Amino acid sequence: MEVAQHSVTEKVNCYHCGSLCEEKVILSGNNSFCCTGCKAVYEILNDNNLCEYYELDRTPGVSLLHVREESYAYLEEPQVAKKILAFSSDSFCRVQFSIPAIHCISCIWLLENLQRLNEGVVKSEVNFSRKQVTIDYSPAKVSLSAIARLLASLGYAPSISLEGQTKASPTNHTLITKLAIAGFCFGNIMLLSFPEYLGLNELDHELKLVFSYLNLFLALPVIIYSGQEYFIAAWRSYQQKQINIDVPIAVGLAALFLRSSYDILSHTGPGYLDSLSGLVFFLLIGRWFQSKTYDSLAFDRDYKSYFPLAINKKIKEEWKPVLVQDLEKGDVIRVRNMEIIPADSYLRGVEAFIDYSFVTGESKPVYATVGDFIYGGGRLIGQPVEFVVGKKISQSHLTSLWNNEIFQKKEESQYKKIIDKTAQKFTWAVMGLSIITALYWWLMAPSQMWLVFTAVLMVACPCALALAAPFTFGNMLRVFGRNGFYLKNADVIERLASIDTIVFDKTGTVTYGASALKFIGHLTDEELGRIKALANSSTHPLSQLVSQSISFESLETITDFSEIPSKGIQGVIANHLIKLGSPSFVSFEDEKNPNSRVYVSIDGMARGHFNIETTIRPGMKALINKLDPKAPIYLLSGDQGAEEERMKNVFPDDAKMHFNQSPLDKLHFVSNLQQNGFRVMMIGDGLNDSGALKQSDVGIAVTDNTGVFTPASDGILKGEVLQNLNQFMKLSKSAITILKIAFGISFFYNIIALGFAVSGNLSPLTAAILMPISSVSVVGFSSLAVNWVARNHFKQKD
Amino acid sequence: MEIIILLIFISLTIALAFLGAFIWNMKSGQYDDTYGPSVRMLFEDKKKNPRNTKASKK
Numbered sequence: 001m002e003v004a005q006h007s008v009t010e011k012v013n014c015y016h017c018g019s020l021c022e023e024k025v026i027l028s029g030n031n032s033f034c035c036t037g038c039k040a041v042y043e044i045l046n047d048n049n050l051c052e053y054y055e056l057d058r059t060p061g062v063s064l065l066h067v068r069e070e071s072y073a074y075l076e077e078p079q080v081a082k083k084i085l086a087f088s089s090d091s092f093c094r095v096q097f098s099i100p101a102i103h104c105i106s107c108i109w110l111l112e113n114l115q116r117l118n119e120g121v122v123k124s125e126v127n128f129s130r131k132q133v134t135i136d137y138s139p140a141k142v143s144l145s146a147i148a149r150l151l152a153s154l155g156y157a158p159s160i161s162l163e164g165q166t167k168a169s170p171t172n173h174t175l176i177t178k179l180a181i182a183g184f185c186f187g188n189i190m191l192l193s194f195p196e197y198l199g200l201n202e203l204d205h206e207l208k209l210v211f212s213y214l215n216l217f218l219a220l221p222v223i224i225y226s227g228q229e230y231f232i233a234a235w236r237s238y239q240q241k242q243i244n245i246d247v248p249i250a251v252g253l254a255a256l257f258l259r260s261s262y263d264i265l266s267h268t269g270p271g272y273l274d275s276l277s278g279l280v281f282f283l284l285i286g287r288w289f290q291s292k293t294y295d296s297l298a299f300d301r302d303y304k305s306y307f308p309l310a311i312n313k314k315i316k317e318e319w320k321p322v323l324v325q326d327l328e329k330g331d332v333i334r335v336r337n338m339e340i341i342p343a344d345s346y347l348r349g350v351e352a353f354i355d356y357s358f359v360t361g362e363s364k365p366v367y368a369t370v371g372d373f374i375y376g377g378g379r380l381i382g383q384p385v386e387f388v389v390g391k392k393i394s395q396s397h398l399t400s401l402w403n404n405e406i407f408q409k410k411e412e413s414q415y416k417k418i419i420d421k422t423a424q425k426f427t428w429a430v431m432g433l434s435i436i437t438a439l440y441w442w443l444m445a446p447s448q449m450w451l452v453f454t455a456v457l458m459v460a461c462p463c464a465l466a467l468a469a470p471f472t473f474g475n476m477l478r479v480f481g482r483n484g485f486y487l488k489n490a491d492v493i494e495r496l497a498s499i500d501t502i503v504f505d506k507t508g509t510v511t512y513g514a515s516a517l518k519f520i521g522h523l524t525d526e527e528l529g530r531i532k533a534l535a536n537s538s539t540h541p542l543s544q545l546v547s548q549s550i551s552f553e554s555l556e557t558i559t560d561f562s563e564i565p566s567k568g569i570q571g572v573i574a575n576h577l578i579k580l581g582s583p584s585f586v587s588f589e590d591e592k593n594p595n596s597r598v599y600v601s602i603d604g605m606a607r608g609h610f611n612i613e614t615t616i617r618p619g620m621k622a623l624i625n626k627l628d629p630k631a632p633i634y635l636l637s638g639d640q641g642a643e644e645e646r647m648k649n650v651f652p653d654d655a656k657m658h659f660n661q662s663p664l665d666k667l668h669f670v671s672n673l674q675q676n677g678f679r680v681m682m683i684g685d686g687l688n689d690s691g692a693l694k695q696s697d698v699g700i701a702v703t704d705n706t707g708v709f710t711p712a713s714d715g716i717l718k719g720e721v722l723q724n725l726n727q728f729m730k731l732s733k734s735a736i737t738i739l740k741i742a743f744g745i746s747f748f749y750n751i752i753a754l755g756f757a758v759s760g761n762l763s764p765l766t767a768a769i770l771m772p773i774s775s776v777s778v779v780g781f782s783s784l785a786v787n788w789v790a791r792n793h794f795k796q797k798d
Numbered sequence: 799m800e801i802i803i804l805l806i807f808i809s810l811t812i813a814l815a816f817l818g819a820f821i822w823n824m825k826s827g828q829y830d831d832t833y834g835p836s837v838r839m840l841f842e843d844k845k846k847n848p849r850n851t852k853a854s855k856k
Contacts, residue, residue, distance in 0.1 A: 052842070105837045112838070128834040176829075177821050184817045188810065210803055214810075 016042050017155075018059025041154055045110075048117055053106045060106030062155035072148040074310030074321035075160075081144055084160065086134070092122070093139050097151065097158035100705075102131045111156065118142055118150055133158075160309055175291060179284040182226035185218045186277040192218075193274045197765050212264045212271060219273040223257050227280045245423035245466050248430060252461020253279065259454040272458060275767045279463045282775045290470035290490050292477060297716055299488040303399050303687055306358075306709045307342050307377070311335065314386075324393060331389040335380045341387060343376040344396040349385035353542070354378040357507050358686040359398055359638075365542075377687060382540060401663045401691050417494060418736070419469045422743060423462065430460040437758050448760055455762040459753035464746035464774040468739055471779050475786035476735045483794065484718035485728055492714045495698050497732040501678040502627065503670060503692065506637035508685035509702050510650065511614035512719055517549035521600070521608015529554030530573040531600060535580060537561055538569045542598050546580065546610055568599075578602050614643075619723030621650045626726040632678075636661045636669060638688050667691030683725075687711055727793055734793075738785045742778050749774035 013020055015031035016038035026033045029046075033039040038061060045053055053060060074080050087094040102111070108126045111133050115121040120142025124135040133156075135147060151158050192211045195204075234250035237243060253276065260271030298305070310321040314332040324342040327333065332348065335341050341354070352374075353365040359377035368374060374387065376396040393399055434456040441449040473490035480487055487493065504510055523531070529552035535543040537558060554573065561571040568581010579586045579601045586601040598610040624633065633655040635647060641659035651657065658669065666684075670692045673680045682689065682696035685703060690711040693699030701713035702722055710716050717725070753770050756762045823829065 056841075105840075108834055108837060109841055112841075126834055127831040129831050173824055176824055180817060180820055180824075184813065188813065192806075207802070214806070 013059065014038050014061070015054070015059065016061035018061070037155070044117070044154070050110065050113060050116060053110050056109055057104045057106040060104050062101045062103075072145040072152070072160075073312075074323075075145040075148055076143060077310065077321055077323070080310060080321075080323060084144070088139070091138060091140065092136065093144070094134065094136050095144060095147070096132055096134045097148070097160070098130075098132050099151065099156045099158050100131055101156050102126065102128065102133070107156070110154065111151075114147075114150070118147070121147065159305075172291060175284065175288055178226040178229075179281070179288055182222050182277060182281040182284055185222045185226075186274070186281040189215050189218050189274045189277050193270060193764070193768065196270045197768070208270070209267070215271065215273045216261060216264050219257065219260070219277055222277045222280050223253065226284060227253055230283070242420075243424045243427050244420040245462065248423065248427045248460060248462050249283065249466060251457055252459075252463075255454045255457035256461070259451075259458065270764050272764050272767050275458070275764070275771045278768075278772055278775075279461060282463055282772070282779075283466055286467040286470035286779075289474045292474060293489065294481065294486045294716075297486055298710075299713055299716070301709065301712055302402060302690070303377070306340070306687060306711075307393070308340050311339075311342055327389050327393060329389055329391060332386055333389060334384055334386050336384040337380060337382055339380055341374055341376055341378050341380060343389050343393045344391040345374055345376070345387040345389045347372045347374055347385065348388050349383075352383075352385045353381040355381055359688055398663065398687060401667070404664070404667065404691060417469075417491065418739065419466075422465065426462055426465065430456070433754065433758070434460070441760070452757065452760045455757040455760070456754065459757045459762060459767065459770070460750060461771075462746065462750070463771060464749060464778040465743060467775055468742035468746060468778050468782055472735055472739045472742060472782040472786055475783050476731065476790070479731070479786060479790040480715075480728060483724065483728075484721035485715060485724075486717075487715040488713070492698060493732045493735050495679075495714075496681070496729060497736045498679050499681040499698055499729065500628075500631050501634070501673055501680045502631055503634045503636060503673070503680060503682045503696070505666075505682075505684035505686070505689050505692075506635060506643070506647065507614065507639065509683055509722075510616060510620055510635070510647070511643075512617050512704060517545050517598075517610045519549075519600075519608060519610050523600070523607055525552050526554070527576075527602060527607075528552045530556065530576070530578060531580065533573065534558060534561070534569060534571045534578050537571065538563055540569070543569060543580065546598055549610070576602055577604070616646065616650060617719065617722060623723045623725055624651055624655075628726075628729075632656075634658070634669075634673075636666050636692070638662070638666075663688040663691050667695050670695045683717075683722075685710070731790060731793055734789045735786065738782055738789065741785070742782045745781055746774060746778050749777075 012025050012032050014034035016033055019034055026036060026039050028039050028042060031042065033042065041061060045051055075084065081088070084095060085093055086096050099111070101107070108128060111126050112124050114124045114135065120137050120140075122136040122138060124133055126133050133151075137144075137147060148158055148160070192215050195211065196208065230246050230250045230253060233244070233246035237247055256272050256276040256279070260273045260276065263269035263271045307324055310323050311327070312319040312334045313322045313327070314334070315322075319334060327343055333342070333345070347368050347370055350370055352368050354368055354374060355365045356375065356378045358379070359375060365381055366378070373390065375398060376391075376393065377398045394403075434453055437456050438449055438453040441452045470490065473493045476493050477487050477490045480493075519528075528550045532547050532550040532552060533554045533556070535547040535550075538544075540563070556574050558571040558573050561569070563569045564581075564585065568579060568585040570577065570579040570581075572578070580598055583597075583599050586599040586606065587604065600607045600609065627633065633651060635651060635655060635657040637643075637647075637657070637659050638661055639659065644657060644659065647657055658665075661669065666682075666689060670680050670682055674695070674697070680696045681698040681700065682692045683700045683702060684693055685701055689699075689701075693701065693711055693713045698715070699713045700715045700717050701710040702717050702719055703710050704719040749770060753762070753767070753774075756766055756770075
């Protein structure tokens with residue numbers, strides 16, 4: 001096997017993961033790879049005759065550039081394994097892993113052929129929509145941690161959490177069962193009602209009776225089982241003295257059923273059971289349509305799914321993995337490169353670099369020396385280091401945020417939905433009208449009073465009204481999802497439309513990605529190549545960053561290389577002494593921020609420094625300009641304000657910026673705005689935004705990879721479409737307009753039907769025609785209108 | 799005319815059987831993943847002779 005390295009002259013895509021080979025191209029066989037990780041996976045698959053993986057889909061692989069190594073040793077602890085295994089015996093075990101990286105047909109194929117890579121695996125099966133794989137294995141031949149390592153080595157690192165193992169939701173199954181039964185009964189009742197409408201002879205009286213009794217029998221499961229939720233909800237809202245849409249529905253359903261039973265049992269008519277069952281069927285379709293969620297995304301994660309499950313703890317001079325929640329004050333733990341420090345603790349090792357960007361919003365890695373206090377949640381960069389736990393996890397600086405009362409509150413916000421506001425007025429109007437009608441008929445023809453009264457209640461049943469919101473918002477939810485914005489549920493759209501204040505987080509939201517190094521000073525290409533070669537010889541995180549940031553290669557040899565801990569590195573290349581490191585080490589006069597800079601000197605001459613910078617998302621400035629100028633914009637950041645000048649370029653002059661904000665400060669900031677009557681949207685990404693996201697009216701988590709951790713939120717927005725935020729907000733406002741028009745259509749039908757009912761002319765046939773037509777036209781209108789509006793919006797953008 | 803009543807009961811029974819089958823299918827999780835099975839049937843089964851087909855030399 002030949003392995004060659006080129007500097008990139010033409011654009012080559014990785015055979016494995018398809019990403020552009022940016023730094024160098026690695027060849028294996030005739031295929032090129034972007035990194036050794038991708039090549040390694042290819043070689044594993046090639047050796048095991050599994051290259052069909054690359055034939056099913058083009059460049060199906062998952063880039064291993066950002067996958068961190070984990071040993072999964074903690075999975076061997078019996079108490080951990082017990083929580084994770086779905087089934088376990090001596091000869092057979094079953095485990096279910098969530099694998100966010102599953103994305104294509106090749107993934108399914110490879111993950112279902114695991115038994116060809118490891119003979120301990122008996123069978124594996126992928127659930128694509130949940131992004132889960134279920135693996136049956138024999139514990140005698142392979143261990144759980146070995147399976148997890150195998151998956152990770154292929155680029156399918158399982159995300160393991162002790163509580164987040166989602167099971168198929170039984171609620172959805174119940175809803176579909178109800179829907180199926182209602183649909184079944186609806187179809188049969190329609191069929192049996194047809195002869196009546198088409199006009200059976202008087203001779204067929206007996207047949208008529210059989211049909212109507214059969215109908216009554218078929219309607220029982222509809223009203224008792226399928227429709228029960230509406231009665232329960234109506235009863236609950238009666239207890240709470242609040243009228244919502246379920247009240248008139250329940251009244252209408254009850255009126256339909258009682259009146260029909262009376263008609264059938266007294267042999268006076270065929271009843272309205274087809275209307276009743278059709279109504280329930282349509283209502284349940286609406287509910288089902290609205291219940292769409294993104295199974296593979298989690299909207300309710302807290303810090304527990306971000307923190308590691310287990311960590312190496314020193315027990316009697318031996319390292320053993322223990323569950324992090326069992327850590328006590330004073331325990332000694334060891335954290336490796338790219339692992340998260342689970343609890344507030346003190347550094348025991350000599351030095352460490354800690355990346356707090358997800359926790360505090362500080363974008364530069366922080367340097368710590370022995371004895372320094374480290375907040376839990378930071379990510380260690382560099383060599384393994386020991387820590388002494390200072391506080392239990394639940395009392396740590398970051399996690400104590402979850403003790404705030406906002407996290408104890410039930411989800412339901414005080415926001416009053418349009419549908420409920422409308423339903424309230426509607427209910428009063430219907431009640432008034434039915435009483436007036438009843439009075440009128442009582443005076444004119446008392447024998448007809450009850451018939452007309454029930455007819456009014458029946459046609460007033462706001463089925464079309466109840467369908468308008470699920471279909472408008474449900475369609476919009478799907479449109480948003482297609483464009484990279486995943487909402488927790490359809491109700492969020494309504495709240496999104498009412499937003500008048502936007503709060504941005506800085507790190508990870510306005511800026512993104514790993515920190516990049518920028519050289520301030522002047523160096524020739526040749527010198528840069530030498531610096532890369534020198535930096536490459538060191539494993540220090542900053543050296544690695546320096547090395548990655550330079551694209552020039554030097555093939556000259558390094559002599560006299562030495563690394564002085566916490567100072568820097570030096571070496572001689574082509575008779576030039578090159579030093580990289582702290583200001584004092586390279587004899588540089590420095591002003592400030594020495595920790596996040598790498599200074600360079602060549603032959604004793606100071607040449608400049610590398611500065612860590614984050615990148616501002618493209619399109620950010622354009623987005624801010626496009627947002628409604630009346631809506632105030634705020635920027636909250638956990639870091640020290642070093643980037644205030646850059647942010648001023650992005651944000652308008654009247655935008656207020658607040659730096660140095662703790663997670664709790666952010667939460668209070670949002671709740672203060674709300675107390676002043678603003679409806680706040682918070683856009684953030686990290687754990688430090690969790691409180692603010694929860695407190696805000698709409699909390700949106702921005703992520704560049706939907707597979708990674710996002711804090712609890714109302715919606716997850718892909719980073720690359722953040723620039724379309726204004727489009728989404730406009731669309732949500734259009735959804736409200738569409739909803740109001742749909743209400744209008746529904747009222748129009750209600751008024752026609754009421755006209756029949758009030759005058760005492762409502763025949764079962766009229767009801768059976770009017771009710772489905774009103775439902776279908778409302779559903780059709782809102783679905784078409786939403787898709788039409790959405791297409792227009794996103795066409796403009798292109 | 800009795801025959802039509804008999805026929806209706808037979809058709810109802812059959813329809814009920816299908817309804818029961820649907821609910822049973824759903825509860826056993828057959829509709830949980832609608833994408834996976836559609837591609838799984840396209841995979842070729844090479845398990846019996848893994849060394850027969852050489853790895854593709856692209």
